[in-house]
Amino acid sequence: MKSDIPAVAFWCLAAGALAVVVLLVRQQLITRALRARNATLEGRVKARDEEVRHLATVRLPALADAPHQPVLVPGLLDRRLAGTGFEQSLQDVMDLLAGVVDRAQVRADQSAKAALKASMRALQALANEQQMSISDMQDRHDNPDVLRDLLEIDHANSQFGRRAQAIAVLCGSWPGRQRASSPMTDVVRGAKSRIRDYRRVQVRTQVELAVVSRAVEPVVLAVAELLDNAARHSQPNTTVEVNLQPAHNGACIVIDDAGVGMDGPEVERATRVLSGQQVLDVTRLGDPPKFGFPVIGVLADRYGFTVSVDTRSPYGGVRAVVFLPSALLTQIETDDAYAAPPASVTPSEPAAGALPTRRPPSGAEEESLREGLRMPEPEPSHAQPQPDTEPEWLLGSTTGGLPKRRRRQPATTQPTSPPPAPAPAQGRSAEEIARRMGAFARGTRSGRATPDDDEGNPL
Numbered sequence: 001m002k003s004d005i006p007a008v009a010f011w012c013l014a015a016g017a018l019a020v021v022v023l024l025v026r027q028q029l030i031t032r033a034l035r036a037r038n039a040t041l042e043g044r045v046k047a048r049d050e051e052v053r054h055l056a057t058v059r060l061p062a063l064a065d066a067p068h069q070p071v072l073v074p075g076l077l078d079r080r081l082a083g084t085g086f087e088q089s090l091q092d093v094m095d096l097l098a099g100v101v102d103r104a105q106v107r108a109d110q111s112a113k114a115a116l117k118a119s120m121r122a123l124q125a126l127a128n129e130q131q132m133s134i135s136d137m138q139d140r141h142d143n144p145d146v147l148r149d150l151l152e153i154d155h156a157n158s159q160f161g162r163r164a165q166a167i168a169v170l171c172g173s174w175p176g177r178q179r180a181s182s183p184m185t186d187v188v189r190g191a192k193s194r195i196r197d198y199r200r201v202q203v204r205t206q207v208e209l210a211v212v213s214r215a216v217e218p219v220v221l222a223v224a225e226l227l228d229n230a231a232r233h234s235q236p237n238t239t240v241e242v243n244l245q246p247a248h249n250g251a252c253i254v255i256d257d258a259g260v261g262m263d264g265p266e267v268e269r270a271t272r273v274l275s276g277q278q279v280l281d282v283t284r285l286g287d288p289p290k291f292g293f294p295v296i297g298v299l300a301d302r303y304g305f306t307v308s309v310d311t312r313s314p315y316g317g318v319r320a321v322v323f324l325p326s327a328l329l330t331q332i333e334t335d336d337a338y339a340a341p342p343a344s345v346t347p348s349e350p351a352a353g354a355l356p357t358r359r360p361p362s363g364a365e366e367e368s369l370r371e372g373l374r375m376p377e378p379e380p381s382h383a384q385p386q387p388d389t390e391p392e393w394l395l396g397s398t399t400g401g402l403p404k405r406r407r408r409q410p411a412t413t414q415p416t417s418p419p420p421a422p423a424p425a426q427g428r429s430a431e432e433i434a435r436r437m438g439a440f441a442r443g444t445r446s447g448r449a450t451p452d453d454d455e456g457n458p459l
Contacts (some may be wrong), residue, residue, distance in 0.1 A: 037145075048086060062214040063094060064101050064219055105281065110284050113171040120168035125178065127161035144374035155193070162194040162224055166295040169221070170282065175299075179216035183332050184244050184324075187211050188253060192242075197231040200239050207244045208332055209251050215328045218299045219253075222307065225292045226255050226320045234259035234317055250325040259317035262309070270309050278303025304328065 055076050062073050073094075081087050133156045141147060150201045169175060182190075185206045192201045211219055230240045236257040262270065272278045276297040283293065300307050305328060311319040 005397060044080075047081065051077055051081060051086070051090065055093070058159075059094065063098055077103035079385070109281050116282065117168055117171040117173050120164045120173070122170065123164040124161060124168065127157060127164060130157050133163070140154045155198075155359070158194045159196060160223065163291075165221060168223065169296055170280075170291055170295050175217040175221060177219075179213055180212050181210045181330055183210045184251065184253070187216060187220055188223060188242055188244070191227055194220075195222045195228040195231060197228075197236070199217055200236075201230055201242060202239050203242045203244075205243045205245070207246055207251060209246065209329050210332045211324065212328055212330050215303050215305070215324075216354050218303045219305065219322070219324065219328075222296045222299045222305075223253060223255075223322060225296050226307070230255055230257035230259065230290050230318070230320065232255065236348050238315070247323065250323055251329055253322040255320040255322075256313040256315055258313065258315035261312060261317050267310050273297050274300065274307045274309065281398055 032440040054074075058074050074162070076082060076087060131154070134150055134157060136148065138150050141150070165175060185203065188203055192198045192203070195219075195369045227240060227242075234240070234257045238445065241256045243256075245254060269295055273280070273293045274297045276299075278297070280294050280297075282289075296307050299305075304325060306323045307320065307322045308323075309318050311321065381422070
């Protein structure tokens with residue numbers, strides 16, 4: 001009996017040792033699992049910390065710096081977080097910030113546009129008042145030296161007014177001038193007269209088409225911006241060539257310069273801006289701000305014409321093409337002093353031989369006239385209207401012996417030759433221009449001083 005006690009004790013100790021070993025192994029496995037779990041949790045926490053830091057330093061600034069722009073915002077750093085609730089929370093933060101940025105940007109843009117519009121309206125009023133004063137001085141003075149200085153002031157004032165007008169249009173205003181329908185040649189010359197380097201612009205061709213009244217001023221402003229851009233980005237000793245071409249369902253104004261041209265990305269950006277469909281922010285136009293293409297895009301989208309600059313000029317620069325659809329074009333209205341009336345004229349209408357009423361020039365024609373003072377004047381026509389060969393009244397032609405009115409035959413005139421082609425402006429000095437202006441002012445003053453009869457005809 002006593003001999004069994006050691007065996008029992010041994011087996012008890014062995015069982016206890018085995019239990020301890022099992023417990024130690026289990027504890028080690030649990031500890032190892034806990035350590036792996038802790039490492040995984042630490043890795044996830046670190047990854048989330050890095051993701052939050054990436055959100056604050058990279059993703060949100062990229063979103064804030066490019067509102068309304070198709071810019072690719074960076075995504076997650078750790079793809080293990082994709083599809084998790086943490087990623088959804090980050091996306092909610094970005095969406096919330098994007099909405100806040102958009103609303104703040106819209107408010108800032110509206111405030112900037114309102115301030116600029118009010119300022120430009122005041123400046124436009126001052127420019128118009130100054131223009132009236134300059135025009136009045138040009139009518140009152142015929143001294144060549146004074147007129148030469150007035151021409152320079154008038155040209156500078158026209159550039160100032162164009163810049164204020166363009167900024168106002170970009171801010172949502174209308175061009176602010178109502179023009180009569182004008183020939184395309186006068187439209188281009190009116191645009192030419194509003195830029196600094198107008199002497200370098202040469203109009204090569206003409207077309208027998210006119211721009212409708214509502215589109216004259218927008219097209220003048222758009223073409224002026226294109227001419228100014230072409231002149232600024234080319235050498236001073238080069239020319240800017242303008243050609244007018246009829247096209248299918250419209251007409252084109254083609255502007256070629258010999259400048260530095262544009263690369264592929266610049267052409268793509270310019271195409272988006274000129275389309276008028278891109279949302280523009282006046283606070284993000286650069287320093288100094290570039291108003292030219294954005295203004296053209298606004299006008300093109302508003303009035304229905306298109307502008308493209310994606311073609312290279314044959315002179316190495318940029319070719320800008322303004323396409324005017326048929327809806328913006330009309331035929332040129334000619335004022336023939338002795339044109340025969342239609343067959344449906346009634347006796348109550350004026351006789352065909354009556355003197356015509358002089359039509360005042362349109363706005364674009366007036367600007368073209370200023371620019372045309374640097375051109376040779378056409379020879380005056382010496383053709384005189386022939387007297388009527390038949391009496392105006394024939395008595396006894398009716399049953400009661402009452403006089404019967406017979407229509408006076410229109411006098412025939414020799415067809416006038418077209419005006420000579422414009423000569424380069426460089427060939428005329430400022431003194432010669434001033435002398436022509438002086439002669440023009442004296443002639444208009446003399447014409448206004450001539451008394452008229454009851455029907456408005458000069459005596």
